[in-house]
Amino acid sequence: MTRPAVRIRDVHKSFGSTEVLKGIELSVPKGSTTCLLGPSGSGKSTLLRCIAFLEETSSGIIEIDGDPLGFAEAGEGRRTRLSASDIRRVRAKIGMVFQQFNLWPHMTALGNVTEALVTVQGMKRSAANEIGNRQLARVGLSDRGHHYPSELSGGQQQRVAIARALALSPDILLFDEPTASLDPELTGEVLNVMRELAETGMTLVIVTHEIGFAASVGQKIAFLDHGKLLLDGPPAEIFGTPRHPRLEQFLETYLDRGAATLV
Amino acid sequence: MSLDFSIVWQQFPQILSAFWNTIWIWIVATILAILLGFVVAALRRYGPLWLNLLLRLYVEVIRGTPFLIQLFLLYFGGPFIGLSLEPIPAGLLGMTVYGSAYFSEIFRAGFAAIPPGHIEAAECVGLSRGQIVRRILVPEMTMLVLPQIVNMAIILMKETAILSIITVPELTLVVGAIGSQQYAFVEAMTMLALFYWALVELSGWLGGLAEKKLSKFRFAH
Numbered sequence: 082m083t084r085p086a087v088r089i090r091d092v093h094k095s096f097g098s099t100e101v102l103k104g105i106e107l108s109v110p111k112g113s114t115t116c117l118l119g120p121s122g123s124g125k126s127t128l129l130r131c132i133a134f135l136e137e138t139s140s141g142i143i144e145i146d147g148d149p150l151g152f153a154e155a156g157e158g159r160r161t162r163l164s165a166s167d168i169r170r171v172r173a174k175i176g177m178v179f180q181q182f183n184l185w186p187h188m189t190a191l192g193n194v195t196e197a198l199v200t201v202q203g204m205k206r207s208a209a210n211e212i213g214n215r216q217l218a219r220v221g222l223s224d225r226g227h228h229y230p231s232e233l234s235g236g237q238q239q240r241v242a243i244a245r246a247l248a249l250s251p252d253i254l255l256f257d258e259p260t261a262s263l264d265p266e267l268t269g270e271v272l273n274v275m276r277e278l279a280e281t282g283m284t285l286v287i288v289t290h291e292i293g294f295a296a297s298v299g300q301k302i303a304f305l306d307h308g309k310l311l312l313d314g315p316p317a318e319i320f321g322t323p324r325h326p327r328l329e330q331f332l333e334t335y336l337d338r339g340a341a342t343l344v
Numbered sequence: 345m346s347l348d349f350s351i352v353w354q355q356f357p358q359i360l361s362a363f364w365n366t367i368w369i370w371i372v373a374t375i376l377a378i379l380l381g382f383v384v385a386a387l388r389r390y391g392p393l394w395l396n397l398l399l400r401l402y403v404e405v406i407r408g409t410p411f412l413i414q415l416f417l418l419y420f421g422g423p424f425i426g427l428s429l430e431p432i433p434a435g436l437l438g439m440t441v442y443g444s445a446y447f448s449e450i451f452r453a454g455f456a457a458i459p460p461g462h463i464e465a466a467e468c469v470g471l472s473r474g475q476i477v478r479r480i481l482v483p484e485m486t487m488l489v490l491p492q493i494v495n496m497a498i499i500l501m502k503e504t505a506i507l508s509i510i511t512v513p514e515l516t517l518v519v520g521a522i523g524s525q526q527y528a529f530v531e532a533m534t535m536l537a538l539f540y541w542a543l544v545e546l547s548g549w550l551g552g553l554a555e556k557k558l559s560k561f562r563f564a565h
Binding site for chain 2: 169
């Protein structure tokens with residue numbers, strides 16, 4: 082059996098005295114699309130941010146393709162912090178797409194996509210632009226490279242953000258509610274790009290409220306509630322009947338709002 | 345009785361030299377004040393708590409007292425603590441300190457206005473702390489705070505007039521002296537007002553150009 086792309090072992094995370102993640106165990110198979118679902122405050126975004134190392138876990142180990150992220154086991158349940166260069170090396174395997182896009186407003190779309198290639202990897206401007214243009218074409222924005230974020234729609238901005246993450250050829254792409262800030266009519270264009278990425282066999286981990294998308298594109302569904310991983314399995318199993326009562330309740334609130342087109 | 349501007353005009357070379365002094369002192373002091381203000385704001389945000397409190401006191405004392413008094417104390421009080429400065433260096437130092445307190449507050453607001461997600465996005469693509477400051481923080485903040493920076497620079501331009509009390513040979517001192525020598529106060533003061541107004545209009549126009557150039561970079565969403 083191949084190593085999982087992400088392996089999460091007994092991860093806890095507290096903010097002050099509030100424990101947000103309470104012993105999460107999860108493994109993300111390589112080349113799969115895993116969707117993290119759950120009500121607000123369930124800890125799904127925090128878990129994703131821990132995988133991106135934007136939050137540090139309070140205990141437990143996260144491995145990216147077998148390499149520990151941030152902290153390594155030191156025996157007897159203790160762990161040691163890894164060096165900054167180790168952290169950078171492992172983090173380089175991960176790309177992140179945010180709910181708020183977080184494009185840098187003083188750079189064009191192409192500038193956003195190529196920034197790390199030039200500044201971090203020291204690539205020549207012309208070579209970086211070639212990669213940047215290719216990634217922008219991949220998300221359907223080859224004619225928008227010279228536009229600033231303020232000149233783009235929300236859906237276009239999010240696609241630029243996806244191209245920015247793709248430009249660094251990460252092994253794993255994380256999405257934190259990528260369509261939650263978008264008008265319903267712009268959601269589709271972003272979901273389509275994500276669907277295409279899933280079809281290429283890239284490892285995706287997606288926090289989303291788009292349950293229909295999760296059910297159709299996800300190969301694995303992880304349902305979190307109150308900081309615990311309640312359910313973990315393929316969509317047919319998770320969404321098939323009989324359903325877990327907590328999931329049933331969660332889905333009802335979504336169906337009540339008419340937001341989900343459940344398979 | 346009629347106004348006669350030619351009396352003042354006859355001293356043209358002197359006025360020109362004073363005009364030049366006002367401009368270069370203003371530009372140098374403004375640049376130094378912006379740099380010091382940026383350092384103060386950055387240390388207050390990213391430095392230890394004690395430094396933040398100390399610098400807050402600095403900002404509040406400077407903002408809470410008139411520039412005239414600060415300058416007077418620096419120039420005439422300085423020698424009592426071993427700080428004897430010539431008029432122009434004292435004027436530059438005084439204006440730099442005075443301006444830095446205001447600029448630091450502008451930058452503080454600028455730092456706070458940058459969405460944390462923009463920095464997280466930079467971390468995620470591997471930018472180091474120094475690269476984040478250089479490539480993301482400073483340029484983003486510049487576009488956010490430029491209008492306030494231009495405004496403060498204009499205020500500083502007019503504050504150069506106060507340097508006359510410590511005998512810096514700038515416009516107010518020189519034109520004022522010509523006016524009193526020739527008994528042409530109204531003419532001298534009218535000309536002074538016009539000089540300053542012209543300088544302020546010029547700097548406002550330059551600031552407007554810079555803002556226009558940066559207007560594309562406004563925040564999205």
